Amino acid sequence: MTDDAIDENTGTTSPAEVLLIFLRLGLTCFGGPIAHIGYFRDEFVLRRKWIDEHAYADLVALCQFLPGPASSQVGFSIGLMRAGYLGALAAWTGFTLPSAALLVLFAFGAGTLTGPVGAGLLHGLKLTAVAIVAQAVWGMARNLCPDRERASIAVVAALIILFSTSSIAQIGSIVLGGIAGLWLCRREAPSPSGHVEMPVSRTLGLITLAMFFGLLAGLPALRSLTGSAGVALFDAFYRSGALVFGGGHVVLPLLREAFVAPGWLSDDAFLAGYGAAQAVPGPLFTFAAYLGTVVSPEPHGLAGAALGLIGIFLPGILILLGALPFWDSFRRRADTQAMMRGVNAAVVGVLGAALYDPVWTSTVHTARDFGIALVGFVLLVSWRAPPLVVVAISAATGVAMALI
Structure with missing residues (x-):
């Protein structure tokens, strides 16, 4: 059939x-x-x-x-x-398999991209990431920071990230954004309407919520006790997936902190994979399949890709199952809505800081680099071009510049 x-x-x-x-x-x-x-x-x-x-x-x-x-x-x-x-x-x-398979294939082939053509292609993909993240910041700022209170929360969150060397700066800025939202973002909002019925009992909802928070707290402890590279990788993917609010692009700074900062892969490899992720259909979270394939600690390759996909998607599924039985009453609370306005504003700041470092600082070195990124940004924002078109143009231009 x-x-x-x-x-x-x-x-x-x-x-x-x-x-x-x-x-x-x-x-x-x-x-x-x-x-x-x-x-x-x-x-x-x-x-x-x-x-x-x-x-x-x-x-x-x-x-x-x-x-x-x-x-x-x-x-x-x-x-x-x-x-x-x-x-x-x-x-x-x-929905996940096609893009994950394509990114695993790219990960296996990226090592063969040597010489001027390969270097130019990878640099073009990194410039695509500049345009894509800039578009995300622009669009999210317009939608999620429309007033001075939320714009201020976003700026403070960005400053925390830019001036801090702590590994928990992203988490701290999001938590502070929620607290600030409870104080500053209590404007009247339309009461939500509609109702969704799901075959999830309250008992199962509580179990999955306990699993969500238990893994979030327990994986770092297990990582310290065992010293296992596999547990460390799963913890990095799980923690990144559990803390993404406001859109898939926000996973970029979280994953970079989890994988580039400890030296598991280079900034260049990270941003090249992120650029390639824009060229494939499906969810952006399948970027984890690329990371799991190329990361230096074992397991990597296909086992690392599977570990990455399960780790990064699992928290979102667990908390979804946990929230479904309680969502209808919880979402109508004024303090819940105010807190989430603050959280969403904070993630705009987190992504804005990531646009500067590492996306901009590690990619835009010359006026030509800036020009390519600017063209991609205008194509996305003003011409509404599909990301695949911007990927193709940036990659081709990167190769052409490398051959000149």
């Missing part, structure tokens, strides 16, 4: 059919999490009518509120609603 033969009126679908539908989406969804949410709306609200408009908006609001990759969480939830827990796993696998 093809996916077009599914009976939308039965209310259920087999996990195999969910896998095929999300595999097609995983091969064709370019453009980042906001674009992915648009693709999902077209597919599941308008075309298949698996979920109505209000319920979908409520589900998107939940996934944007929680830490983790919002588009993957939305897809996981739709699979859960339609085909139970196996359907949720099928949705995640189908």
Whole structure:
């Protein structure tokens, strides 16, 4: 049976059919999490009518509120609603597998990119990262820092990152942003509407919340006790995935702190992989597959890629399952909304600091570099060009400059 033969009126679908539908989406969804949410709306609200408009908006609001990759969480939830827990796993696998496989292939081939052509290509990919992160900062600042209170929270968060040498600066700035939001961001907001029903009991929700926080606190302790490189890698991926608020691009500074700072890979390799991640469809979090492949401690290669994918996606899934039974009442609290306004403003500052260091400082060295990055930024922001086009232009220009 093809996916077009599914009976939308039965209310259920087999996990195999969910896998095929999300595999097609995983091969064709370019453009980042906001674009992915648009693709999902077209597919599941308008075309298949698996979920109505209000319920979908409520589900998107939940996934944007929680830490983790919002588009993957939305897809996981739709699979859960339609085909139970196996359907949720099928949705995640189908949407994640294509981009993860492409980035693993890039990781294995990156070492062969030597000489002027290879160096130029990798530098072009790094310049793509400059344009992409600048676009993310620009868009998030406009949407999440529209007033002086939230703009001030973002600036303070950026200053904490830029002037601090502590490894917990990112976490501290986000926590302080939430505290500041409770104080400064209590403006009246429209009461949320809509309701999402999920087959998740409150008991299971509490268990998964306990697992989320237990792993977040327990993995560093286990890492210290065992000295295991595998536990250290899993902890780095898990911690990064657990602390991402406000969009997938915010994972960049967290992953850099976790992998580049201890010397597990170079800034150049990190940013080249991040640039390549813009050229593939699917969730940006599959950048973890590239990192797990090229990172120096074992396990790396395919085992490291699998470890990275599980580690970075697991916290978002756990906290989603934990929040679903309680979300409807929790999201209506004024203090919750105020806190999240502050957190979202803080992550704008965190990403802005990352735009300067390491993205800008390690990539833009000449006027030509600045020109290439500027062209990419204008294409993204003013011309609404797909990221794949910017990747191709920047990479080709980087090769051309290396050959001149």
